[in-house]
Amino acid sequence: VAQGNISVLLLGETGVGKEIFAEAIHQASPRSGGQLLRLNCAAFTETLLESELFGHEKGAFTGAVKTKIGLLESAQGGTVLLDEIGEMPLSTQAKLLRVLEQKEVLRVGDVRPRPIDVRFIAATHRDLEARVQQGTFRQDLYFRLNGITLVIPPLRERLNELDALARFFIGKAAK
Numbered sequence: 001v002a003q004g005n006i007s008v009l010l011l012g013e014t015g016v017g018k019e020i021f022a023e024a025i026h027q028a029s030p031r032s033g034g035q036l037l038r039l040n041c042a043a044f045t046e047t048l049l050e051s052e053l054f055g056h057e058k059g060a061f062t063g064a065v066k067t068k069i070g071l072l073e074s075a076q077g078g079t080v081l082l083d084e085i086g087e088m089p090l091s092t093q094a095k096l097l098r099v100l101e102q103k104e105v106l107r108v109g110d111v112r113p114r115p116i117d118v119r120f121i122a123a124t125h126r127d128l129e130a131r132v133q134q135g136t137f138r139q140d141l142y143f144r145l146n147g148i149t150l151v152i153p154p155l156r157e158r159l160n161e162l163d164a165l166a167r168f169f170i171g172k173a174a175k
Contacts, residue, residue: 002028006147007100010123016152018123019083026079031119034078037071042087049092051108054099060109072105072116079119085145086126086137093138100144120145 001008002025010018019038026036044052051061055070072080082088088096099105100120104113122145131137155161 001025001148001150003030005119007119007145008121009128009146009149010121010152011128011149012123012125012152013154014125016154018152019081021150021152022079022081022083022121022123025121026081029079029119031077031079035075036079036081037075037118038081038083039071040083042084046089046092049089050095053092054095054105055107057107057109060107064109067107070105070107072099072118073107073114075116075118077117079121082120082122082145084124085122086124086128086131090136090138093141097138097141097144100141 008022008025010021012018022038023036026032039053041049051068051070053070053072055068055073056064058064058067082096095106099116102113103117104115106113128137128142128146132139132142155165
């Protein structure tokens, strides 16, 4: 999975290590020299999310006193982790879909799209298929993000990893 450029969807309960998996995929990929941009989609308000992801032009709205490059544009050549993608508002999902399809961003207040070259990894503990059925997640975005799905089982189902994890955390605490 790491060597390709296909979008990856990481599924699993909260705390299973989805972000660690994303980091491992990024580090083993040809994009490892670029940034791994971690975005928590649940942490942004809808209006802030759009400006942060896509950027904005000076004067696009009250308080936009200068042009701001968006986070997606800043990750050029790297990987973008969309953590908690299931929490993203529908209106922003539509704009993200365009980015995935066109490989370009349109800053708020701009008329000229800008090309971007990033790989997307999305992560969630939500059942996105159920959200699609409920109408709270776009089916077309789900298909774009779901190039390949990796389901990460909870630690209670990976007991053979406990010794290594304990050694890791003990080593970290000793430093």
